[in-house]
Amino acid sequence: MTYNFKVIEEKWQKYWQDNQTFRAIQKSDKPKFYCLEMFPYPSGKLHMGHVRNYAIADVVARYKWMRQFNVLHPIGFDAFGQPAENAAIKNKSQPSTWTYACIDLMRQEMRKLGFSYDWQREVVTCDANYYKWNQWIFLRMFERGLAYKKPASVNWCSSCATTLANEEVISGKCWRCDNEVEQKELEQWFLKITEYKDRLLEDLKLLKGWPQRVIAMQENWIGKSQGVEIYFKIEGVDEIITVFTTRVDTIFGATYIVLAPEHPIISNIKNPCLAGRQEISNIKEVDKYIQKTKKESKEERTDLVKEKTGVQLKGVFAINPVNGDRIPIYLADYVLMEYGTGAIMAVPAHDQRDFLFAKKYKLSIKIVIRNTQYAIRNTEELTEAFEGDGIQVNSGQFDGLDNNKAKVEIAKWMEEKKIGKRTTHYRLRDWLISRQRYWGTPIPIIYCQKCGIVPVADSDLPVRLPEKVKFSAKEFVDVPCPKCKAKAHRDTDTMATFIDSSWYFLRFCSPCFDKGPFEKEEVKYWMPIDQYIGGIEHAILHLLYSRFFTKFLKDLGLVDTVEPFNRLLTQGMVLKDGAVMSKSKGNVIDPDSVISKYGADTLRLFILFSAPPEAELEYNERAIEGSWRFLNRVWNLATQLSDVSCQMSDKKQNIELQRIVHRTIKKVTQDFEEFKFNTAISAIMELVNEIYKKFTINSLQCTVCKEAVRVVVLLLSPIVPHICEEMWQMLGEKPPISTANWPVFEEAFIKTEILTIIIQIDGKLRSKIEAGVNIPDEEIKKMALNDEKIQKWIAGKRVKEVILVKHKLVNVVTQ
């Protein structure tokens, strides 16, 4: 007999909804628990990745409910973005129509999976009541100079017809459409995330509940590197080239300088009026190289396989400030204007790139760090650069010093002589947020001929999106200047959608609040998020931006916490036949098809059982059947017990089962605390197997057995809530099980009097003995040696030593 999941699942979904079982209570004496998953983009269809994400979060939330926490578990929709625009064009409708239709579909799918959301708190980012506060936060940043407009060379995706943030460019390609990203000169809005760079880096230390690799990725992205800026004079020209290096210990070995082809100093050197008596003799060749570089895409330019090329500025020389050496200046496309100072000093003896470049252009190589492992007498012997640590040579007064000590000493000395300065460089750039798209938050700025950039007044928020996609709609663009009332026009760009997701978790605390982005007291109560769950693909973008926003709002005095996400779990991908499920591979399994065949509970159980949450999950139809089978096994136990009254207590006979029950509660509780759902489920399966083993249908009628099944149902309920609600009721308990008390284990039941002791000989298992807990160690050793099998093994051998691990094993060591 199999259970009717269709009827049961619908019944309890309706029950939870009608009774508002999962509504978060605002004030409570219980400790709070804010559980959140990364909210979805409303594509209209849930995929397996979503289901996995939300199933994990749902187990956490439901478990915390049962542990009697005051739980906040909300959901919403990240509703702005490009797919809605494309769909609108395709269907000749409006992005909003399409988006809201998709939201309805997704909401239904989520309900069908039985997730324990507080639906009253749903947040939709394309609602003016939400994006109004994007604009409000933007204006607060604008007032503080943290939102600013500047012309910049920006990443441009021609297929999406919009700009992209650095974080949205994945190896030279658009994160969304994989199109090659170009560089374009545009005037755009930026958020000064770099103002928070040190705090964003420093506070990573506070995130004890984050996976190491996400922390590493963020550190990497911020990219702090400490070093020295060195000033090189140009011979005969009143110009200075500043380079940045982390290896100031090699400065005496700098034998040439390389500039990025875009470096502004080049035009100054080229200008004969400024350049004085210096002239670049190969000016045509230099210009040609600059033009060639300009034409290259970033992808082509940063191709690692490509041999490095460059061109010398002939006739012009720089002076190495530490030793007065006259060194040539090159342009090369591998030096990037965006990083460091756009100029490097080249030390071919101690940098492999420089070494190859110097060999190619026959530039001089000078050893300044001696390899203590392998002595090299002259530079001709060098086959590659020596990048390791060693002793300073050819470095003036620093000769003989350990190079790491020299790094400090040389930097100090250069600062004294004013030829260098210790500085820190970062990889992190300000966040470009202007998007040339319709379906997003309008930037609340007006441009007036007289007053320039004028912010929209708070009282005029929200700046609503015009109803029709027609972007240049006059009624939207043409507005009077808020300051002087003269004719002016609005910014027609919208904000990057990552703004929406940078603070939505705060909005959930008071979703209907209309006097600010959120109610301070509510946020104070609920934040920080105790558990955040989502995909690793957001390790940099979303998580970094959210941390930035939280810190900014903390500075405004609106939130108390420094970091928004206390603990983070990044769930693994869902695979089919070893590959990530994707439309192009044609290996997508629609969760809906599984639900209609086996029900939501089976799908949830399968997902949580088949792999630990962080690991990849291979979808396997057969394994789904296994989950289905298990639920039916439990169902049959509950069915058989439902009709019997449990008068006859047979406790004594079932102490062993009692022990297993309590051991299982202990194990499952520990596993839930550590998100080891797969092993928690196997422990429950073992208990179910035990129940089946010990009792025939006739002797099922006993209290201990019913108690055991009751515990199974409780332990399983966060994972498979529908069937457990039904069984709970069948067992004569009052619904809902969802908020019932989590079972408690008693050590007294778990303890045993008789232990199994392993006996090894020379570390290999040879026998086992049963022994009482209180038998003294010496006695145990004797028992082990007298064991029949052991006697056989040690016959004719000398026993050298007997090692005893209390209550566990005896190891007999022979000669």
Place this chain on the structure above:
RNA sequence: GGGCGGAUGGCGGAAUUGGCAGACGCGUAUGGCUUAGGACCAUAUGGGGAGACCCUUGGAGGUUCAAAUCCUCUUCCGCCCACCA
């Protein structure tokens, strides 16, 4: 090049202050039930060997009474970043 993670049966995966390797599930085999198939139930299931036993956690060494677990070297795989100065 840098960083992080991984490698355990036919498969997904258990086991970490070092102490029974392979829990649980899938698959497979045999039996029961069934007209039959499915479903269900029971038993078995790392490899070798007739057996006593031996071998086995990517590979090679080491530490230890004892190693999947710790150390050294090495191979392969995955992810992230990267001409980063």
